[in-house]
Amino acid sequence: MPRNSRPGPPPRVSVIVPARDAMPGITRAVTSVMEQTIGLSRLDIVAVDGGSADGTAAELDRLAAGCPSLRVVHQESPRVPGGPGSPGGLGGLRNTGLGLARGDFVFFLDADAHLAPDALRRMVAMADQNGTDVVLGKMVSPDGRGVPKAVFRHNQLRTDVHSSHAYATLEPCKLFRRALVERLRLRFPAHLRHGEGKPFTAASYLNASGISVVADYDCYHLGRSPGPGRTALGVADRVDAMRPLFETAARHTRPGPRRDAVMRHHIRRELCPALRALPREDETEARERFFPELRRWARAHCSDALFATLPASERLMVHLLRTGRFDDLLSVVRDAERDARRGHLVEKGSVYWLHPFFRDPDADVPDACFDVTDRLPVRHHLAGAGWHGGSTLRVRGRAAIEGLPADPEEDRAELVLRRREARDELRIPVVATAEHDPSEFEADIDIATADGGAPLRPGVWDVFLDVRAQGISRTVRFGNRHDDGLDIGTARRVVAAGPGLRARVTPYFTSPYRNLSLDIGPAPRGAPCEVTEAVWHPSDKGTLVVAGRLLPPGTPARGRLLRLRAEHTDGRVHDQPVRFAAGHPAGAFTARLPVRDLSRGRWTVTLAVIAPDDPGPGRAAPAAPVPPPARLPGARWVRRGRPYYAKPLTGRGEVTLELRVAPVRLLAAVRNRLRSW
Template sequence: MSRNRRTGPRPRVSVIVPARDAMPRVTRAVTSARDQTIGLSRLEIIAVDDGSTDGTAEELDRLAADCPALKAVRHKSGGGAGGPRNTGLDLARGDYVFFLETGDRLGPDALRRMVATADQNGTDVVLGRMVSPDGRAVPRAVFRHNQLRTDVYSSRAYATLEPCKLFRRSLIERFQLRFPPCRTGEQPFTAAAYLNASGISVVADYDCYHLGSRESGPNPARTTAALADRLDAMGLLFTTAARYTRPGPRRDTVMRRHIRSELCGAVRALPRESEADARDRFFPVLRRWALDHCSDGLFDTLTAPERLMIHLLRANRFEDLMSVVRDAEGDGHRGHLVDKSRVYWLHPFFRDPAADVPDLCFDVTDRLPVHHHLTGAGWHGRSTLRVRGRAAVEGLRPGPEDRTDLVLRRRDAKDELRMPVTPAGAPGSPEFAADIDIATADGGAPLRPGVWDVFLDVRAQGISRTVRFGHRHDDGLDIGTARRVVAAGPGLRARVTPYFTAPYRNLSFDIGPAPRGAPCEVTEAVWHPSDKGTLVVAGRLLPPGTPSPRGRVLRLRAEHTDGRVCDHPVRFAAGHPAGAFTARLPVRELSRGRWTVTLALLGSGGDGPPPAAPVPPPARLPGARWLRRGRPYYAKPLTGRGELTLELRVAPVRLIAAVRNRLRR
């Protein structure tokens, strides 16, 4: 039975909600779909009851009676967890389809954002950021930043195969995608959609999908199934990945997820099964997957414990495999052996003639983690950037000949510079300091202009591990205060901007020529404590000690993207030996749009534009708000990847969005 079947214009999104004995959480799930900002006129909700006996079907009928966009549908039991989803797909009319579990809910603006992203970028699948109220595991790597258009080979999207995503319905119908008739068959559907999509988008700047709390009751779709129930779905995942990819690195990228998660996960579950089932029912299937789908190139990328399990599977050694799995926890802490510049895991099978397992299964050289931490970055002298931190290779103590190097690599070039660090703690301590002299670091010459990324080459017992440096750093570390113009050789000046990259927060610095003829440098930019919407900029003339200019006028300048300019006076400190000054910029008087903030020296003569100095964006400058003719406005600094000049976005506050954000907080 169904309610409220609609005709007329096709909706943008069909939200399919499979439900079975889902009281009372089904009400919240359906309500979160009904209250989407995309609007009911552009939405249809298909709630499919799968033989509930707790009043779920009646609750769906009640909700449908008050909502024309909601269809309450009865599904004949059968077809596993995918059965009610397939029923929903058969009825769906929207341009896009979204699957919502009854234990979860959507953020109010989720569907509008996801549909807009798919429309603008022509993508077939959109992932919205998932969050959990009580610490349940949710994907994190894929949601570090928005991705307008990507795929499974260049992103972490394939790590999350739950169907709670936005799918273009034409993709589903073109490839006749449906959920397989097995208990845990959701993931093969998502995998097939991923591998056939024209593109994938990621919305990471909004909490789109909220997992239900554990206290709200178990979610049938996420209940852990026995190995026998999971086996069919696992086989479908391998079949799907093989069907839609060709042998080679791209297939290995996809298969690696299934080898590590599905195959190795199933191997670890074998001891929980009966001896007969483990040997005769499950082991032959798992061995076939290892032989058919784990290429030698993929094998080399696995961890040592995974390589050992796959090797024993391939070699048809059931007893040895069960022994390895049963003792895995204790064997994981047996330490390492360094031999001929390689590091090996000291597992009992390592170089045991009776075990006859190749050394490759125990090689952890390229997987030893490096623990590193950035504790400080600041200027030491006129042109030297001093970096402080600590670094050590896990499980290996450095020998007397070992050392750590700071490695600088110029982006988009082959330049690489190494400089040894100076121990900064007690003997054997991982603490260090390294000085980067911008004027002499390149063999006595200044560093070339460009973006330089910072790495560490950490050595211990002859083993070298090179890692990107900076993403682990002290809370509150403000490298923005290290931005400055420095001497970069005789008669040369360079602008150096240290910053943390987005989204991984690694340390880099940008070297560029100092603004030609720049009359001054900025030392501070803050909002006035009592005059709302007024930016106060402080600085000094260049070179240091220059007296306040005569016949020329220094102005704080705001320039709109359309070319409009607003100049404001600068006040010099009377008698100050360094030419110190302050200026106030009444941002509250600027019209809406983007404004760049600089300091310009007017009346300097010449035909070109007046010399200017950028006002650098402070590392922690917040936004500001004020009232203009009774309407709230705001100014927001635009920050990202090492900007050199402060830009402000001025606009009226969207009242509905502000109220929604306040209520959410």
């Protein structure tokens, strides 16, 4: 019977902690749940001990004695085939916890992991606000062990397995809505020793009303890796773990592209690694026991459309598997490392991998198994982006198709601009800049004439590279690989885009993939000036210093009344005077904005011309944006004994500097400081 069973209203989260010989980590795991900011009154902690012999059971009882929210269950460890006394995985223990769960959500916490203090509150809030059934909290590892990264690049309020990288993480350390679990009658395969959580998570993903991702907070801290003593999984364990995954994917998807996307994951992550492990097994057992079952799965679940999307090496293995060629498959696997280094044949616009089986009459393998035309990697690098002349943005970089040397006379790369939410595409030739290295190039984007002699139309233009070699063309997104410290924010400018026409050009790196894009928009009408610098005052805390010059260049300062303006989202305006440099011919000026005096909230910073008869800030006036500097840090100060901060909002292609002003949350600051130690 569980200890500390208690009546009362249902809690928000049931945290299930399966444990078997889990000392000393179990103490930290359970304590991390007790210390959650969501509050113990909203938690239901169910720890299930599976017959531990190292003191885990006694430690759980000790913790439960001082925590009414913790229930402890002691049960014998399940046994599985594979030898006398072979313990099963943790599935049976998790199932016991699920049977006792009372919360709106369930969370599965491994005994060697722990939760960050605010993890459950954030995940529950994400689920409540977006009506989602599964929430992923960012995972981190203390020793560099591989954890999913792509799915945690940014917060995702509502997504699914087909629009995100969520399916790449199938471990059950997630927040699940219990109504979904019970509707699907989901339980863990108790007989499995490895991967027992993956079918549960896969079924939840594929039936969820939506999936949310908390990526801006380190929610789940993995335990330390077992180290070099770990042994690689054998094919028997791989096959046992794989079987329920293929069954789950087939049961919860319909034939077509979406099923193919899910099956592709399992073929690449589970099936192909099992094929690579076959030579390590007893050959008779591999041939008679494992090979037939793997072949059945490949024939049943690898459609022709899916097959065409696999890398060539895996395409070859799956083809030999589907056609029942055991000996050839083992030969390919054994020689894989050597054969991967073989060259390519370019023929009639296609590129083929020169594997020994390629066009070998005795091997009889279709050319399609060796076609790598669309898979040749492109090496590319952005070296810089800056203005060359009045309206021309010069982009410099390097690009080449790996393994295919380009002919400088024949192969001409192009910069490709594509306007979002439109079918506009513009091609701009690149010019080689180094005789010894044909991959180095530069390209000039003339904002005033790039569109067939006309200015670039307003909108966001994404930058691609069309790289060519030996008649092969590969188009890739450009910019995510660039020089360390490259500051494209310095290329933000208002330019002349034609007679009487001015455009605002904002180069920026997209989030989260950091590719290069250009935001083209009309310049503010009547913009009186441009900003050349915005920095925090070195000694006057909380004061922003803005420098610039009048427009057009050479405009005298006489008779011009200029103000540095901060405008709150509720309409409140705070103006500061601008000081002109005495006798400066270009109308240079500086202004100071005491951000420390602004109330909490979001403030937009501009420069505005004030009419001479306007004593206050309320009248509309022409304004110039104060662009967000690429590296403007936050600022902190103390007001009436309480610390405040101002944080610039940047990174999404903003045109005008926005500052968020708010008091520092002391508890969060202390936690961040402790984490940094």
